[in-house]
Amino acid sequence: MSEEKTYVEDINRTIYDVIDDDSDAFKLEEGLSEDIVLQISKEKDDPDWMRDFRLKCLKIYNELEIPNWGPGVDGLDMDHIYTYVRPNAKMSNTWDDVPEEIKNTFERLGIPQAERTSLAGVGAQYDSELVYHNMQKQVEDQGVVYCDFESAIKGEYSEMIRERFMKLLPPTDHKYNALHGAVWSGGSFVYVPKGVKVSVPLQSYFRLNAKGAGQFEHTLIIVEEGASLHFIEGCSAPKYNVANLHSGSVELFVAKNAKLRYSTIESWSKNMYNLNSKRALVEEGGRMEWVSGSFGSHVSYLYPSTILKGDNSSMEYTGIAFANTGQNLDTGMKVMHLGKNTSSVVSTKSISKGGGINTTRTSVQVMPDAQGAKSIVSCESLMLDSLSKSDTIPVMDIRTDDADVGHEATIGSISDEAVFYMMSRGLSEEDARALIVSGFADNVSRELPMEYAAEMNNLIKLEMKGTIG
Amino acid sequence: MSQEILNIEKLCVSIGEKEILKGLDLKIGEGETHVIMGPNGAGKSTLGNTLMGKEEYEVTSGKVTFLGEDLLEMGTDERAKKGLFMTFQNPIEVPGVRVSEFIRNSCEALGNKMSLWNFKETALEQMKVLNMDPSYLDRELNLGFSGGEKKKAEIFQLLMLKPRLAILDETDSGLDVDAVRTVSEGVRVYHERVGGSLIIITHSTKILESLDVDRVHVICDGRVVAEGDRKLVDEINANGFEKYIKA
Ligand SMILES: Nc1ncnc2c1ncn2[C@@H]1O[C@H](COP(=O)(O)OP(=O)(O)OP(=O)(O)O)[C@@H](O)[C@H]1O
Ligand SMILES: [Mg+2]
Numbered sequence: 176m177s178e179e180k181t182y183v184e185d186i187n188r189t190i191y192d193v194i195d196d197d198s199d200a201f202k203l204e205e206g207l208s209e210d211i212v213l214q215i216s217k218e219k220d221d222p223d224w225m226r227d228f229r230l231k232c233l234k235i236y237n238e239l240e241i242p243n244w245g246p247g248v249d250g251l252d253m254d255h256i257y258t259y260v261r262p263n264a265k266m267s268n269t270w271d272d273v274p275e276e277i278k279n280t281f282e283r284l285g286i287p288q289a290e291r292t293s294l295a296g297v298g299a300q301y302d303s304e305l306v307y308h309n310m311q312k313q314v315e316d317q318g319v320v321y322c323d324f325e326s327a328i329k330g331e332y333s334e335m336i337r338e339r340f341m342k343l344l345p346p347t348d349h350k351y352n353a354l355h356g357a358v359w360s361g362g363s364f365v366y367v368p369k370g371v372k373v374s375v376p377l378q379s380y381f382r383l384n385a386k387g388a389g390q391f392e393h394t395l396i397i398v399e400e401g402a403s404l405h406f407i408e409g410c411s412a413p414k415y416n417v418a419n420l421h422s423g424s425v426e427l428f429v430a431k432n433a434k435l436r437y438s439t440i441e442s443w444s445k446n447m448y449n450l451n452s453k454r455a456l457v458e459e460g461g462r463m464e465w466v467s468g469s470f471g472s473h474v475s476y477l478y479p480s481t482i483l484k485g486d487n488s489s490m491e492y493t494g495i496a497f498a499n500t501g502q503n504l505d506t507g508m509k510v511m512h513l514g515k516n517t518s519s520v521v522s523t524k525s526i527s528k529g530g531g532i533n534t535t536r537t538s539v540q541v542m543p544d545a546q547g548a549k550s551i552v553s554c555e556s557l558m559l560d561s562l563s564k565s566d567t568i569p570v571m572d573i574r575t576d577d578a579d580v581g582h583e584a585t586i587g588s589i590s591d592e593a594v595f596y597m598m599s600r601g602l603s604e605e606d607a608r609a610l611i612v613s614g615f616a617d618n619v620s621r622e623l624p625m626e627y628a629a630e631m632n633n634l635i636k637l638e639m640k641g642t643i644g
Numbered sequence: 645m646s647q648e649i650l651n652i653e654k655l656c657v658s659i660g661e662k663e664i665l666k667g668l669d670l671k672i673g674e675g676e677t678h679v680i681m682g683p684n685g686a687g688k689s690t691l692g693n694t695l696m697g698k699e700e701y702e703v704t705s706g707k708v709t710f711l712g713e714d715l716l717e718m719g720t721d722e723r724a725k726k727g728l729f730m731t732f733q734n735p736i737e738v739p740g741v742r743v744s745e746f747i748r749n750s751c752e753a754l755g756n757k758m759s760l761w762n763f764k765e766t767a768l769e770q771m772k773v774l775n776m777d778p779s780y781l782d783r784e785l786n787l788g789f790s791g792g793e794k795k796k797a798e799i800f801q802l803l804m805l806k807p808r809l810a811i812l813d814e815t816d817s818g819l820d821v822d823a824v825r826t827v828s829e830g831v832r833v834y835h836e837r838v839g840g841s842l843i844i845i846t847h848s849t850k851i852l853e854s855l856d857v858d859r860v861h862v863i864c865d866g867r868v869v870a871e872g873d874r875k876l877v878d879e880i881n882a883n884g885f886e887k888y889i890k891a
Contacts, residue, residue, distance in 0.1 A: 590736070591699065592736045593736050595696075595698055595720060596732065596735065596736045596738075597738075597746070597750075598719070598720040598721045598724065599696050599720055599721075599724055599729070599730055599732075600724055600729075600746070600750040600753070600801065600805065601721055601725050601750050601753035601754040602721060602749060602750060602753050603721050603753070604719075604721070606749065606753065607721075610741055610745070610746065611738060611741065613741070614738055614741035614784070614785075615739070615740055616740070617739075617740030617741070617742075617784075618740070
């Protein structure tokens with residue numbers, strides 16, 4: 176990534192906060208109605224089944240209640256959300272074709288640079304549509320498919336997608352899944368054929384620029400038998416004084432003995448409602464790894480879940496959430512052990528500052544046939560002051576008699592002794608505290624590729640400076 | 645005396661209600677090596693912590709001038725930036741923060757910004773002096789270090805940060821014979837290469853073997869009760885502090 180992002184002194188929220196002019200973008204009117212859903216469907220030239228599916232989802236959306244157990248979403252008024260904003264750009268596979276202003280935004284975020292140095296493929300979505308999608312030739316030659324969702328749904332893999340689209344995350348699951356089903360747009364489709372190991376990560380970056388807009392990208396990844404992939408998801412938006420909404424949907428299929436790592440660094444602006452859903456289905460001997468850093472948003476509901484369906488399948492979840500002033504982050508993870516000898520290892524960390532609220536929910540289910548299941552969950556919270564709140568809510572539902580399940584939760588604060596020690600070596604109090612907090616997040620940054628670890632450390636430094644609110 | 649670097653006049657320090665330093669005087673010249681001895685609880689670490697600006701140590705009266713400026717007006721990080729350094733009797737463990745990351749940040753804060761490559765080269769050179777394995781660079785700061793390893797890591801920082809004045813608080817205690825020799829060598833190298841001044845708080849003589857000592861101060865009950873040259877160390881080792889405690 177660019178120098179300015181990896182050097183600690185040059186931290187600058189403006190990387191994320193620059194607002195592009197969107198006057199030449201095409202917007203559907205705000206709100207949610209059958210008419211709007213039909214217009215989106217027409218814009219996207221949906222196959223019939225998809226149009227019908229959207230309408231069905233809208234109906235479900237209208238029938239379902241707003242969740243009554245998490246942070247309030249009163250500030251989110253669907254009547255004032257633009258569900259579809261098409262940038263004035265056609266999707267391209269060269270950055271030269273991307274309009275200057277949009278290209279500059281992605282340059283600032285370091286995407287083209289990262290693509291040159293450390294990624295095998297990149298997708299870049301701007302508001303509701305992809306503006307860039309490209310993959311290295313050698314990866315393409317291995318038979319890997321990585322493309323925008325709209326092309327995928329009409330192309331060679333249409334049947335495969337139709338069989339799976341919103342089957343892992345059905346619209347009936349919760350209201351925002353239904354919303355997603357009705358108005359989804361953009362996202363990526365990835366298919367890794369049997370035995371193919373993609374050694375360099377693919378990345379999709381989601382940038383929401385338009386004021387008061389929603390982003391509803393759909394990501395569907397299939398990793399076939401014995402194959403492996405690392406997929407990175409990045410997201411950000413500039414700050415507005417009205418609510419923006421992100422309700423993406425990520426469905427992951429990990430076949431027999433396949434391996435998928437899904438890494439996310441999320442730095443939404445703090446007017447964002449991030450009501451996101453992610454789920455993975457893992458077959459025999461397969462392995463799912465989640466790495467998740469949640470830094471932005473006003474309200475988040477985010478619990479990546481994993482179904483360990485096949486025997487000997489496994490998952491590992493490493494996540495961190497930073498809630499600063501005005502943020503209420505409800506995060507965590509869920510795992511369901513269905514197969515025999517399945518295992519899950521979970522480490523969540525939360526940092527709360529300036530009145531920020533973190534709630535960490537973990538749910539471990541061991542179903543009756545899942546003999547020999549093992550699960551270990553550790554939740555650590557760091558409180559930076561007494562204004563902030565942090566809560567851990569573990570749920571365990573064990574239906575076998577030989578499960579080996581552990582849970583531990585700790586809560587701590589920064590020790591004055593450590594701050595004094597660091598200051599005696601020249602660090603300012605602020606830098607000392609930031610370094611201690613980065614240390615707390617170290618197990619997460621170690622799981623990320625170097626550039627992303629650097630970005631995460633920058634985000635931590637930014638939050639510690641409190642320059643954004 | 646050479647150019648004065650530190651001047652402490654009638655320093656009184658309390659922790660809570662309790663007065664620990666009771667009018668302490670001390671002068672250190674540029675490049676000099678001073679030794680401070682004294683019974684347990686005499687206030688030696690208190691002096692170090694006060695000079696470094698630790699919160700709970702309240703200066704009730706007296707004056708401290710460091711390089712011509714009022715030290716007591718400065719925050720801890722400013723003091724470090726001015727060139728003051730102290731090794732801790734019990735360096736704290738900071739999980740997740742790598743030794744290299746911490747020291748590189750410190751060097752940078754003190755105005756010595758290095759490229760990663762440059763830093764590594766410099767660090768490895770200093771570690772060699774201290775017989776430290778390069779793998780320490782990637783360990784979490786002081787975490788799970790043995791007592792001796794912690795002390796070595798402190799001297800490693802001394803060599804990397806090159807302060808004008810270093811206070812070594814019992815850097816030699818709890819070390820085996822070889823480690824004392826190594827640490828002593830590290831201090832000698834610092835003194836020779838950087839030419840900085842030293843205040844060595846110690847209960848033993850082994851660390852002093854390879855160093856030229858300019859002055860020895862004995863602290864009892866928060867005051868300097870005796871001063872002398874190197875011979876004073878031997879005298880105390882032979883006869884203890886009894887004579888001073890009575891005085
Ligand atoms: N944070 C503190 N709170 C309360 N009392 C303290 C604190 N720090 C030091 N003291 C007290 O101040 C006195 C001097 O302690 P100090 O650590 O300075 O002694 P010292 O000369 O370094 O002793 P030693 O040789 O054992 O290291 C002791 O009585 C000690 O109990
Ligand atoms: Mg002491």
